[in-house]
Amino acid sequence: MSPFKERAKEMADQTISLRRTLHQNPELGFKEFKTSNLVSEFLEEYGVKVRRGLAVTGLVAEIEGQSGEANGMLRFDMDALPIHEETGLEFASKTSGVMHACGHDGHMAAGVSVARMLQEQHASLPGNVKCIFQPAEEGDGGAKKMIEEGVLKNPKPDFILGFHLWNEKPTGTICIKSGPLMAAGDTFEIRVSGKGGHGGLPQQTIDPIVCAAQIVTALQTIVSRNLSPFDQAVLSLGSIHGGTTFNVIPDEVKVKGTLRTFDKLIREKMLERMKEIIQGTATAMGCRGELTVSEIAPAVINDARIAQRVKAAVAGKYPELMIDESYQTSVSEDFGYYLEDVPGCYLLIGSGNAAKGKIYSHHHPRFDFDEDVLSLAAGILADCCIALLRESPID
Numbered sequence: 001m002s003p004f005k006e007r008a009k010e011m012a013d014q015t016i017s018l019r020r021t022l023h024q025n026p027e028l029g030f031k032e033f034k035t036s037n038l039v040s041e042f043l044e045e046y047g048v049k050v051r052r053g054l055a056v057t058g059l060v061a062e063i064e065g066q067s068g069e070a071n072g073m074l075r076f077d078m079d080a081l082p083i084h085e086e087t088g089l090e091f092a093s094k095t096s097g098v099m100h101a102c103g104h105d106g107h108m109a110a111g112v113s114v115a116r117m118l119q120e121q122h123a124s125l126p127g128n129v130k131c132i133f134q135p136a137e138e139g140d141g142g143a144k145k146m147i148e149e150g151v152l153k154n155p156k157p158d159f160i161l162g163f164h165l166w167n168e169k170p171t172g173t174i175c176i177k178s179g180p181l182m183a184a185g186d187t188f189e190i191r192v193s194g195k196g197g198h199g200g201l202p203q204q205t206i207d208p209i210v211c212a213a214q215i216v217t218a219l220q221t222i223v224s225r226n227l228s229p230f231d232q233a234v235l236s237l238g239s240i241h242g243g244t245t246f247n248v249i250p251d252e253v254k255v256k257g258t259l260r261t262f263d264k265l266i267r268e269k270m271l272e273r274m275k276e277i278i279q280g281t282a283t284a285m286g287c288r289g290e291l292t293v294s295e296i297a298p299a300v301i302n303d304a305r306i307a308q309r310v311k312a313a314v315a316g317k318y319p320e321l322m323i324d325e326s327y328q329t330s331v332s333e334d335f336g337y338y339l340e341d342v343p344g345c346y347l348l349i350g351s352g353n354a355a356k357g358k359i360y361s362h363h364h365p366r367f368d369f370d371e372d373v374l375s376l377a378a379g380i381l382a383d384c385c386i387a388l389l390r391e392s393p394i395d
């Protein structure tokens with residue numbers, strides 16, 4: 001039996017209460033000022049040393065062990081989303097149009113409990129741990145900024161762990177996968193320029209709408225015709241805009257979309273083919289086609305050795321959990337940036353519960369998760385962290 005599992009259960013009411021306070025007061029990326037203050041107040045109350053102000057609102061909670069040279073890092077994210085909450089919960093968001101609809105409120109509450117438990121046990125910790133609370137995970141570059149401001153230096157951690165509450169999986173399930181778990185995400189914009197004019201006189205124009213339509217269709221052939229059936233990629237277009245009325249051919253059409261991949265070479269191949277199709281089709285139709293790409297996050301690729309040790313720790317201490325080792329998702333997560341520098345493992349902990357009505361997916365205005373998972377998650381993170389500290393350096 002794990003002492004952390006028991007201790008996390010004892011603290012469950014406090015963890016849930018903090019989650020609800022955070023849920024009522026959501027803040028968007030890089031604006032998590034009240035959130036950051038609240039989290040640091042709790043950490044300091046529990047005797048944890050906190051460094052503030054990294055990446056605007058980021059926090060680093062430092063727990064010094066008494067023995068060993070190993071250094072572990074645990075990451076929790078803090079931002080909410082620009083969504084108007086429709087859960088009807090008694091602790092629903094007090095800020096109109098902003099909601100913790102991804103579960104980051106739960107991540108922070110569990111994170112505070114993990115830091116508290118590790119601090120309580122610091123005299124016997126086989127190394128040092130930094131619990132980092134990161135702003136702006138939802139596409140605004142929080143992880144990248146934390147890294148640019150040195151969170152992975154002095155000392156460089158031996159490993160990093162993180163988790164997401166995961167409503168796509170039921171309570172009682174945990175996904176621990178070696179290798180690619182979550183997709184690299186890119187957003188892109190295609191600009192098709194032609195020559196506008198009268199809709200009744202097409203011969204005097206170069207129609208970007210017809211050209212954009214050809215490009216939209218041709219882009220869908222990349223995954224089906226250019227990739228091996230054993231490779232994975234998603235190319236989705238989410239917005240197309242051009243023109244103002246029925247009888248005017250516009251000068252320009254803009255198309256926006258997202259690309260999801262699990263492998264750097266596949267990503268490069270997709271981008272290369274997209275460029276060829278956009279430019280080639282546009283040229284053939286007398287237009288000009290341009291592609292602008294911006295990276296949201298690299299793929300989350302778990303280190304095989306660390307994932308193996310995490311799995312052993314979870315299987316040993318939480319035998320009641322179903323471990324899913326093959327689950328993969330094309331959702332993106334900026335934890336991938338840390339994994340480019342430091343070996344680690346990102347866990348998805350099942351938090352969907354149909355019996356309790358927790359059936360809505362992440363980013364839905366009615367999203368909520370099973371709060372009983374918070375103490376479970378805190379125990380798991382603490383236990384895995386200790387197991388890895390004991391075995392560091394990992395080779």
Ligand SMILES: [Zn+2]
Nearest residue numbers: 102138362363
């Ligand atoms: Zn999200």
Ligand SMILES: [Zn+2]
Nearest residue numbers: 102103104164
């Ligand atoms: Zn999230």
